């Protein structure tokens with residue numbers, strides 16, 4: 479169960495993928511996605527981002543992340559399998575793309591942000607599937623300092639759905655975890671529906 483959060487609609491389901499399926503898909507995603515390490519430029523200095531990324535989806539689902547725009551690589555069988563399971567689970571959802579993040583170990587992380595890019599439209603639905611090591615997922619309200627940040631442990635095979643006003647009012651992050659309990663490799667997939675030129679012109 480996800481904790482109750484005001485101004486948000488968050489749903490957490492452990493065991494969305496059974497353990498055998500999770501292990502098989504984790505290996506396939508590791509081997510088959512177009513992983514690369516991006517970089518961001520801050521005050522004129524280029525920094526490599528601390529994780530690997532891959533953007534896959536329908537042609538035309540162009541998306542801006544880590545400071546530049548990317549055209550998608552095509553769907554792989556593992557990505558299509560997980561996307562189809564998501565649609566079976568919630569047939570009101572549709573996704574034309576997926577951002578993969580590969581955290582090689584506890585030094586890899588993602589800073590505070592919201593998935594609120596204009597190309598995701600108003601109140602986007604983001605379906606996040608986790609494989610590999612468990613990591614802490616942190617959430618904090620953007621304005622209300624009286625609400626404490628929340629941690630959800632994203633387990634292998636779990637599904638986290640964020641929708642409604644979540645991205646408008648909340649930020650999330652995946653902090654570094656160093657030291658003796660440092661986690662092993664983790665893959666996260668966030669399925670998204672990016673507005674394309676044709677979806678925008680058809681209203």
Ligand SMILES: O=C(O)CCC(=O)C(=O)O
Nearest residue numbers: 577579593615652666668
């Ligand atoms: O790895 C995660 O669980 C979070 C990924 C994320 O927030 C993103 O891809 O925007």
Ligand SMILES: [Mn+2]
Nearest residue numbers: 591592593650
């Ligand atoms: Mn995000």
